Amino acid sequence: MTKFFATCPKGLEYLLKDELIAIGAGDVREALAGVAFTGSIETAYRACLWSRMASRILLPLAEFDAADPDQLYAGIQDIDWSEHLAPHGTLAVDANTAMSKLTHSQFIALKTKDAIVDQYRAATGSRPDVDPEEPDLRINVRVRRDRATLSIDLSGLPLHRRNWREEQGEAPLKENLAAAMLVRAQWPRIYAEGGALVDPMCGSGTLLIEGALMAADVAPGLRRDYYGFLGWARHDYSLWRSIYDEAKARADEGLRNLRPVFFGSDSDPHMVQTTKRNAQNAGVAGFFHLDRRDAIHVEPPPETPLGLVITNPPYGERLGDRAELPALYRDLGQALKDRFAGWRAAVLAGDDELGRALRLSPDKRYVLFNGALETPLLTFALRARDEAPREAKPLSDGAQMLKNRLDKNVRHLRKRLGREGITCWRAYDQDLPEYAAAIDVYEDWLHIQEYKAPLDVPVDVARIRMREIVRVAGEVLEIPRDRIAVKTRERGKGGSKYGQFDQKGEFIEVHEGGLKFLINPTDYLDTGLFLDHRLVRAKIRELAAGKHFLNLFAYTGTASVYAAAGDARDTTTVDLSGTYLDWASRNLDLNGYNGARHRLVQEDALTFLEKRSMQYGLIYVDPPTFSNSKKADDFDVQRDHVKLLLACNERLLPDGVIVFSNNFRRFQLDRAALEPHFQIEDWSAPSIPFDFSRRHNIHGCWLLRKPYVNPWKT
Numbered sequence: 001m002t003k004f005f006a007t008c009p010k011g012l013e014y015l016l017k018d019e020l021i022a023i024g025a026g027d028v029r030e031a032l033a034g035v036a037f038t039g040s041i042e043t044a045y046r047a048c049l050w051s052r053m054a055s056r057i058l059l060p061l062a063e064f065d066a067a068d069p070d071q072l073y074a075g076i077q078d079i080d081w082s083e084h085l086a087p088h089g090t091l092a093v094d095a096n097t098a099m100s101k102l103t104h105s106q107f108i109a110l111k112t113k114d115a116i117v118d119q120y121r122a123a124t125g126s127r128p129d130v131d132p133e134e135p136d137l138r139i140n141v142r143v144r145r146d147r148a149t150l151s152i153d154l155s156g157l158p159l160h161r162r163n164w165r166e167e168q169g170e171a172p173l174k175e176n177l178a179a180a181m182l183v184r185a186q187w188p189r190i191y192a193e194g195g196a197l198v199d200p201m202c203g204s205g206t207l208l209i210e211g212a213l214m215a216a217d218v219a220p221g222l223r224r225d226y227y228g229f230l231g232w233a234r235h236d237y238s239l240w241r242s243i244y245d246e247a248k249a250r251a252d253e254g255l256r257n258l259r260p261v262f263f264g265s266d267s268d269p270h271m272v273q274t275t276k277r278n279a280q281n282a283g284v285a286g287f288f289h290l291d292r293r294d295a296i297h298v299e300p301p302p303e304t305p306l307g308l309v310i311t312n313p314p315y316g317e318r319l320g321d322r323a324e325l326p327a328l329y330r331d332l333g334q335a336l337k338d339r340f341a342g343w344r345a346a347v348l349a350g351d352d353e354l355g356r357a358l359r360l361s362p363d364k365r366y367v368l369f370n371g372a373l374e375t376p377l378l379t380f381a382l383r384a385r386d387e388a389p390r391e392a393k394p395l396s397d398g399a400q401m402l403k404n405r406l407d408k409n410v411r412h413l414r415k416r417l418g419r420e421g422i423t424c425w426r427a428y429d430q431d432l433p434e435y436a437a438a439i440d441v442y443e444d445w446l447h448i449q450e451y452k453a454p455l456d457v458p459v460d461v462a463r464i465r466m467r468e469i470v471r472v473a474g475e476v477l478e479i480p481r482d483r484i485a486v487k488t489r490e491r492g493k494g495g496s497k498y499g500q501f502d503q504k505g506e507f508i509e510v511h512e513g514g515l516k517f518l519i520n521p522t523d524y525l526d527t528g529l530f531l532d533h534r535l536v537r538a539k540i541r542e543l544a545a546g547k548h549f550l551n552l553f554a555y556t557g558t559a560s561v562y563a564a565a566g567d568a569r570d571t572t573t574v575d576l577s578g579t580y581l582d583w584a585s586r587n588l589d590l591n592g593y594n595g596a597r598h599r600l601v602q603e604d605a606l607t608f609l610e611k612r613s614m615q616y617g618l619i620y621v622d623p624p625t626f627s628n629s630k631k632a633d634d635f636d637v638q639r640d641h642v643k644l645l646l647a648c649n650e651r652l653l654p655d656g657v658i659v660f661s662n663n664f665r666r667f668q669l670d671r672a673a674l675e676p677h678f679q680i681e682d683w684s685a686p687s688i689p690f691d692f693s694r695r696h697n698i699h700g701c702w703l704l705r706k707p708y709v710n711p712w713k714t
Contacts, residue, residue, distance in 0.1 A: 001026060001038040004504035005151065006047060006054040011368040011507075012180045012193055016053040023047055032582045035586050041236060047241050048229070049154050049221040052179035052214070055158050058140055058151035066148035067101050069111055076115035077149055084152065084233050087124045089118065090131035094153065097143040098363030099585070099600055112141050112150075145600065156228025163223040164209065166274070173203070173312050173348075175220070177370060178210040184366050185346035185379050191215045195261070195343075196307035197223025200298035200332070202264035202290070207310055212262050212284040216254035219247040223282070224274055260287040263301055267294045296331040300340055308344050309336060315350020315375070325350070326357040333358030336382055345380040352376055352444065363482055367507055374509060399468040402435050406476045413691055424510050425691045426531055427477065437469050439477075440531055442510050446473055446484040447521050463488075485521035509590070513538060516590045518583065528556040528583060532698045533622070535687045536661055540620055541566035541659055547617030550574070550651065552605040557584025559620045564593040568618070574601045574608050606633075607645040617656045619648050625664040637662050642673045645704065649677055658704040661687070665697050678704040 004025075005566060010015045013030040020028050025037035035054075037043075047057045055358045061084075064075035065191045095108040102108055116139075117127040128136075138153040160176040182188075187197065197211045213220060221227075222244075227665040229235050262284070266272050279285035289301070300307065313332065315325065329349070336345050337360065348368065349355035355362070355378050363376040369375065395403060406428050417425055427438040436451040448469060453462040466488055474484055507518040512534065540549075540559050542567030551560045554573040557580075563571050571593070573584050581600045588598050601608060605623070621644065627635040641660075648658050658678075674680060680702055687701040 002044075003036065003038050003060055004044055004047070004154075005031075005058045005060060006035045006037065006051065007058065008053050009055065009174070009177060009180075009369050012053045012176065013705075014347075015180055015183055016051070019051055019053055020047060023050055026256055032586070033679035037348045039385070041234075042239055042243065044154055044455065045229070045240050048159065048227055049219045049247055050495065051159060051242060052154075052183075052210070052220045053176050055160060056140070056153055056155045057159070057174065059154055060149055060151045062148060063149045065146060065465055066143050067146040069102070069107075072102065072111050072143075072148060073115045076112050076150065077119055081116050081119055082123070082233075083138040085116075085231075086233060087120050087126050087128065089138060089231060090129045091137045092130060092132045092135040093139045093141060095141040098145075098594070099596075100146045101596070102143050102146075103596060112139060127383050134226050134455045135228075138228045145602075152232065153298075154226070154227065154229045154232070156201075156230070157224075159221060161224070162220055162282070164278055165204065165206075166277045166281055171186055173206045173370065175206060175210055177368060178206045179214065179220070179313075180368060181207065181310060181312075181346060181348060181377055182211050182214060184364070184377055185308055185310055186344060187211055187310070190306065190308045191259075191261070194306060196263060196301050196304045197261060198263045198264055198298065198300065198307060198309045199311050200265050200293075200295040200309065200335075200486065201311045201313055202266050202275050203271050203312070204671065205264060205288075207261050207276045207312065208275065208288060209279055209282045209284060210262045211310075212258065212279075212287055212602070212649060216251065216258040216284070217645075218251040218254055218283075222247055222251055226318055242607055255283065258284070258287050260289070261301070261304070261307070262287050265290045265291050265293045265295070265298060267292065268283060296335050296478070297327070298335055298339070300343065305342055307340075308346065309340055309401065310346040312348040312370075313354075315354055326467075329354050329357035330359060333360045336360065336380070340382050343382050345382055347378050347380075349378055360637060361480055362408065365483065365506075367509075395472070396468065398432075398434055398465070399472055402432055402468065403472045403476060405431050406439070406472060410476060416690065421514075422512075422691075424512055424529065424531055424534075425689075427691075428473070429692070429694050431694065435465055435469055437466070439469070439473050441477060442508065442519055442521065442527065444479065444483060445510075445519075445521050446477060446479045446510055447487075447527055448473060448484060449487040449525075470556075485527075487525060507586075513541070513562065513565075515554075515565055517558055517561070517587050518590065529558055531557075532663075532689065532692050533558075533661065534689045536622075536659065536699075536701055537562040539683070539687070540618070540659060543618050543659070544568040547656070548572075548615070548653075550614075550616040550619045552608070552619065552621045552648070553623045554584055555580050555622070557581075558589050559622070560584060560598070561587050561591050561593065563618065563620075564588065564598065565591070570597040570599070571600045572601060572614075572616075574603055576602065576604050578602055604633075606635075606644060606647060609651055611646075612651065612681070614651065615653045615656075616651055617653045618653060619656065619658045621648060621660045622661055625662065637664050638667060641667075642670050645674060649704075649706070652706060654706055656706070659701070660704060660711055661699055661701040663699045667700055669700070669702060674704070677707070679707055 010033050017028050017030045020037050025039045025043050026246040027038040029036045030159045042058055066072040093109040093112045095105040097105050120127045138156050140151045140153045142149045160174040162175050199207045264275055270290050275334050279288050355376055360380050363381050364379045366377040368377050409427055423443045426440050431438050436453055438449045440447040507520050509518055517529050519529050521527050541562040544563040547568055549568040549571045551573045554575040557573045560571045560573045575581050582603050623637050627639050683703050684700045692698055
């Protein structure tokens with residue numbers, strides 16, 4: 001089996017993973033903005049032809065060190081390019097770089113091209129030409145942390161280009177993003193059940209055309225006449241022809257049976273005509289009903305009780321003044337509520353503020369990226385007019401006590417939270433022993449984590465109480481159920497353990513201290529932002545000015561973002577997990593901190609300290625209580641903290657500071673072993689935020705400095 005990598009816009013990874021599995025790919029693993037998989041060349045051909053979500057299909061050839069131009073050149077030359085491209089062929093190189101000494105992508109592309117043509121010139125006396133548009137071989141070079149990955153781009157051009165688009169509107173929606181919207185909005189199921197598709201702001205028709213091609217089983221790449229593998233020396237023409245012919249037969253059959261249930265409108269007559277021409281190019285115009293009208297006048301087709309209204313409204317430049325947009329969203333939401341009872345709806349809102357202006361309660365919220373812009377996709381089940389909301393059952397006596405306590409907590413905290421601009425906070429922490437959970441607010445999300453219940457509490461009673469916690473928290477904090485992430489424990493062999501979490505890949509942007517962070521409320525035990533360390537992070541920002549900053553056991557890099565915001569000279573972020581380092585990279589990028597000044601290192605913390613000679617003015621150490629990773633020696637914070645802190649001391653400048661924290665409730669700092677080497681300030685009490693005052697021992701924090709040496713003392 002050959003390894004491949006499919007790239008996609010952020011937010012589409014899990015959909016792409018499911019799609020590749022359906023195509024027949026093996027060992028499918030999602031990554032940031034892409035999915036790795038294995039298969040034969042037939043699998044890759046099918047992915048190029050059939051993937052609605054992917055941007056490119058890459059065939060990795062080599063991975064090698066590329067810390068300087070010579071290493072890059074040598075790594076490219078180690079590949080026998082005659083196996084991939086004829087001497088008279090054409091080539092193009094795409095390159096990108098991140099967190100590396102080679103910082104210019106155009107230079108990397110040029111150096112790669114030079115290494116290839118030099119190899120041909122030395123062997124044959126001639127060289128391939130460069131064709132940036134449709135080369136015989138398109139090469140992709142990605143340099144990350146001084147390692148290069150070199151791949152052949154089998155797609156040649158981005159796969160979202162389906163080759164039916166004549167022209168686009170002022171705010172174009174890429175075809176793979178449109179396909180993701182349709183899948184998230186359940187369009188395949190709705191069409192199978194006899195439903196229609198309506199877009200009241202159709203623009204150039206992308207959503208309608210993608211919906212029609214999806215319903216007709218037309219391969220998204222069927223109309224493309226160029227792929228990157230067509231000029232590749234290893235291209236199997238007969239295999240590709242058989243795959244293409246099979247797709248053509250399926251499309252012919254699907255279009256014969258396609259129902260004319262696609263309805264589009266736009267206030268701009270030019271866009272209505274554009275949609276018509278694009279639909280003609282795609283071969284589906286005969287199934288469309290198009291007219292000119294404002295979105296607020298949209299109506300369901302006659303005698304069509306079931307369907308999907310899906311649209312990508314403007315969220316900025318297209319209407320000029322953003323102040324006009326909430327009214328547009330409000331009117332659209334009212335039209336959906338009044339006229340489309342029993343239907344589903346999906347709206348790609350510009351941001352959460354515009355989404356709330358719809359005044360509809362979404363059943364799902366997905367984060368998608370329209371180019372670089374993060375946009376929430378909101379989906380709705382529009383209630384039938386005669387469908388009254390279900391009357392809630394009365395709360396039990398215990399649940400009413402919980403509600404009273406949570407109401408009191410919220411009233412007590414809200415004024416100070418507003419005064420200090422805090423939007424992520426703890427609302428409840430096992431205040432009532434019977435309701436053993438922590439409730440954290442992340443702006444318009446709730447994260448509820450169950451504590452271990454006593455063994456004498458029956459499992460069914462614990463589950464009922466947990467359901468009551470979720471209901472009460474949603475009511476008091478006015479958060480819908482679909483934005484409440486719940487982490488529950490299940491009893492099994494060996495005692496209590498956490499159950500299987502969702503794997504949705506949904507990242508939510510939240511704010512703290514004037515900075516932006518991505519959290520994932522559903523997929524992991526923790527969200528990515530430890531709320532009890534809010535003041536510790538603020539302390540790091542206060543201490544960071546002008547210092548080289550080192551963040552060990554960095555998790556999602558939130559402390560590195562704070563240090564950068566505090567004008568640190570540079571930051572180094574160290575963690576053993578590639579997943580967390582990618583997350584940290586996204587947090588840094590989100591706040592505009594990238595480039596050579598902000599290094600990310602995937603390594604064990606102790607190994608890093610032993611191997612490096614760099615000195616730092618500020619070191620943050622927040623180790624786990626225990627760690628038994630296969631990639632490093634076992635770690636126990638009580639047993640090993642002295643060794644760890646002395647190793648940090650070797651890397652600490654004379655006037656530097658170590659900020660050491662951990663969440664082991666029974667932790668005891670070994671002062672006898674550390675005081676000969678440090679001035680120690682116990683900063684635990686000042687580091688506990690006011691919303692955690694009920695659990696004063698949630699973490700410990702110490703500031704460690706080298707002992708003062710009097711230069712005049714002899």
